[in-house]
Amino acid sequence: MSNIPARLVDLPTSVRGFCFHDDDGEPYIILNSRLSYEQNKITYLHERKHIEAGEMYDPDYDEYGSCTK
Numbered sequence: 001m002s003n004i005p006a007r008l009v010d011l012p013t014s015v016r017g018f019c020f021h022d023d024d025g026e027p028y029i030i031l032n033s034r035l036s037y038e039q040n041k042i043t044y045l046h047e048r049k050h051i052e053a054g055e056m057y058d059p060d061y062d063e064y065g066s067c068t069k
Contacts, residue, residue, distance in 0.1 A: 008033040017043040027051045
């Protein structure tokens with residue numbers, strides 16, 4: 001999978017980021033603008049793994065509460 005776009009958004013510090021898809025089904029990653037570059041890099045790679053595994057397209061998949069890192 002090629003480079004997945006990321007957007008920096010002002011989120012609560014308890015939220016590191018999440019993956020999402022636009023109306024065309026193209027994935028992108030939301031990162032917390034309050035966190036450091038290093039933390040956002042880790043979060044980007046974590047969320048990219050979810051996208052590559054196809055989890056964000058599974059209607060039964062709910063990461064909230066299951067990922068603590």
